Amino acid sequence: MQILFVHQNFPGQFKHLAPALAAKPEHTVVALTMRQIDSRQWQGVHIVRYTPKTGSQPGVHPWLRDFDTKVIRGEACFRAALQLREQGFQPDVIIAHPGWGESLFLKQVWPQARLGLYCEFYYLLQGGDIGFDPEFPTRDADGEACRVEMRNLNNAVHMPLADAAISPTHWQASTFPEPFRSRISVIHDGIDTELVAPDDSVALQLGELKLSRQDEVITFVNRNLEPCRGYHVFMRALPELLRRRPHARVLITGGDGVSYGAAPTNGQTWKQIYIDEAHAQHPDMDWSRVHFLGQIPYAQFVAMLQLSRVHLYLTYPFVLSWSLLEAMSAGCAIVASDTAPLREAIRHDETGVLVDFFDPAALAEATCQLLDDPARRARLGAAARVFARENYDLKQVCLPRQMAWVEALAAKPAGEGAATAPGWTPPPPAQTTAPAPRPAVAPAFKRY
Template structure:
């Protein structure tokens, strides 16, 4: 079978799937702007394409997002035409359509079956648009209009999507009913053989300090430190955590940019805004126990998980972070926000504990309870790892499901583009 994969940051979610398909004898080609010349990666032929054009100055802000997707879609279309001229006709197209790259590929190959990675559909309900009223913007009464336009890319893809795959039930549930019978729920998977507890793990800090399992380490991770992942809630709880836990070391991983939601005001970073907000409440001696690592290599992230005594995970109702499942796989005791995506992965007092996203006092209390109860931490950590190995294990559960899904796509009747 000939398979074409599209992802603006390849391999992205296809890191394991693409090589697995190649290893099974399929011809796998990936179109990506991340390489300058054709090359082979783990049996996958990488073909570069260049994004041409630029955003229009002064365009209506609601259209800016869609215009960037059209530019990517057109650029990918042009590259696909070249592939077709060279004799490549895929049986299956796999795409994370969130950046618009796959918008016009059915116009090139109407007979191909398109399988989309369905990460999220943007909803206009208050749970999504006003979950955290602190960050309401002016003109929020127009949010529904803006968000419906943001879904133009989703809606156009729905017309040509033959099948979809979504990592969680929560994420799949955000898509309209017209998508539901075509979406399979299967997580990307966690390498539980790699992400596992290690009593000998150590984390070397830039200060020269070394943290191990013998230390009381509280961990917190965002791709970028921002409100969508509860960074502001954690930081506002920090002065009281440090006061009540005089031996605790707080380790945070995350960048200074924005992955989700609005940018911070006045050209600042959300990271610095909330540091500035709480810093006066924290003594210099206590602040020395707070360690911002920024973005780190995976090995350092893994060491952080393996020495964590309690891992705090907070999120809006949104895409579930891989870091939660990886922390569970490392046998961390988890304290997480009681929000829909978390409830799918975590069961209260079985595989972790939960607290209301906005309950700062409750967060501190439940955190201290866990830190004081070694038996509970051990029980929760073991159960968390067992659950991840049973439900989210990469090689035994998730990757075989993804491969089976891809290999079933040729049996579908392809949906051609519509006028």
């Protein structure tokens, strides 16, 4: 079977699925991506890059700008697909993350291919992230419904094209409208619960400071430190946490950019804005026990979770972070926001503790209660790990289900179009005098 993956930041959510399919000798697996990867092959997957020839031009209507960018990427991917077809590649199955518009026109190139979509999120006017936090009201309340409708245009165009779809959580799948919702299989990307497991011997070196399980460590993780993931609420709870826990070390992981929400309008970063707020309101706060780690290597990230006595995770009603499930797999005692995506994994006082997203005092109180109660921490952490292994384990649960989903997608009747080519061989590299490429390595991919 010939399989095409499409993801602007490949491997993205297909980090495990694509190599697993490529490992089977009966499959040829190709990936279309914008990401610069050193080699033309990664873990058995043939890498084909595409590059947009232009960007969104000035004068595009603000409501249309998001879709305009997606059409530009969709055209660039379409042109690369035409070249692949000319070389003889005829995929039986296309598996795409449609979020950036790349797969908009691929059925024009290969109408016979079955298209499976990774359905991450459908934007909602109510019940989602939009309008959830009154601290950040929309700049155009009257036009918000129109803007959201246009933002979902990419989803709306893709849905009739798809033969099947996959979503990582039931709540994320539930954001999509019927009848498309009924075509979505809920299968998580998977957590390596063997790798991310409790380790009482773990140690983490932070400069001259060495932390072990004997230290009282509180952890907080965002891909980027921003309000969408509750960074502002956490920072407002931090002074009380430090006051009540004089020996605690707080490890904060995340970058300075923006992953999902809007950037601050004053040119600062959300990280610095809430550091400054805490400084102004609590000038005597002991910052020496607060460690901003930035975006760290995965091995260090796992060690941090293994050290954690209490892990904090907050989010708007939005995509659920892998880091929450990895914290569960590591056996962390977790305090999380009582928001819709969390209720699927965190059952209050069973696999963690849920608190009001907007209540920093409740966040601090719940954290301190857990720090004072080793037996409860142990019970919650053990239950969290069991839940993670039973529902999100990569090797035993998620990857087998993903592979079965691909096989079912391939078995669907093909549409009208050219017959599948019997085989495809990637073209040889162009002759060049440049140095030989470095050995292929797995592309970096932020998991939190």
